[in-house]
Amino acid sequence: MNRLLMSKYGPALAGTIIGVVAALLVKFGNPGNMGVCVACFTRDVAGALGLHRAVVVQYLRPELAGFILGSFASALLFREYRPRGGSSPMIRFGLGFFAMVGALVFLGCPWRAYLRLAGGDFTAIAGIAGLTTGIGIGIMFLYRGFSLGASRPNPKAAGLFMPLLAIGLLALLLLRPLFGAEGTGPIFFSEKGPGSMHAPILISLGAGLLVGWLAQRSRFCTVGAIRDLIMLRDTHLFKGIVCFIIAAFLTNFVLGQFKPGFEGQPIAHTMHLWNFLGMVLSGLAFTLAGGCPGRMFIMSGEGDSDAGVFIMGMLVGAAFAHNFSLASSGTGVGAYGIPATIAGLVFCFAVGSLFMNRVE
């Protein structure tokens, strides 16, 4: 199995299994077309930790802990655990922040963009077009010599931060401590809305561990797939997302979860321009950082603290997105979602133009 995952069939195999798992997670209770959404889940974690008070999106999604721990275990087992860091961490934090803002204007990360399509949500098409455009802009910067600089090897213990954080989140999920000032919190769980919809904990955690392991071995990446296809005419990773979409579509179809149309789709809006531009921002930020949000979780499990910093940027970005009314809802973009998207694009263009740290 390991040899297969490392082979040219690896991403396709991983994509197929992850697509089936994602559709099944919806069947088991996750919100519609949100079997796996790295951005939405990070936003739910931010809410559960009280970093924002949007009461409908608060839950400590165990899938995310699973991604990190599955990747960590896989990296240890196959001698790929290599703690590293120090490649413009503050800038990566900013990229994570704005990648999240863009994702919450669209209402999903690249994984969910494909899953929305596989569930029949045609509003995702504008998002995927935006994602592709954002990646294209990122490629332009890469061709001009864009680089955030090289990371350096870190002490072995440095890579334990994210796996320990994942264990801490799982502990908070199970213990549900209540010692906040108002008799609630510090951990919050939604009683209605998407945050209240979730698969049983063990199923979510198991799915997360499986996805973490598959993605670590196969290097499954939803942004690298499009980047390598455009930039290098290399279909290696692209086959992964094609299989991901087809597998999720077929599983949705069999389970009666495929509902084609533009209107009334779960946790989605029909403001196509902002679906498009939100994902332009996300796609560009992910490309400058070197991979999709799922890939960031996987790399953080391998000991990459720059990926960990990016995730922290996503977490804080999610909190700001809800506290400052940047995030969209089913009715459309948030009050300040449009200026925030523009600010994010300005930030990413500035980063793309100003960071030319050549290796020579």
Next chain:
Amino acid sequence: METKTVDARGLSCPQPIVETKKVLDKISGGRVEVLVDTVTSRENVLRFGRNAGWQGSFEESEGFFKVILEK
């Protein structure tokens, strides 16, 4: 024959490939050594080199890999 070396250690995807491509595009044959520090980058550079018609192999050194492309 002269050996060209690309030090791509610590670079994010896809910069190891971009740096390798810049060197391979300039020469028609010879030996190019690409230094990388993750298995992901090692496999990516090997796949890129082979797709471009080069023979690829690698050696493991202390804490990094030396990918050798020859044509």
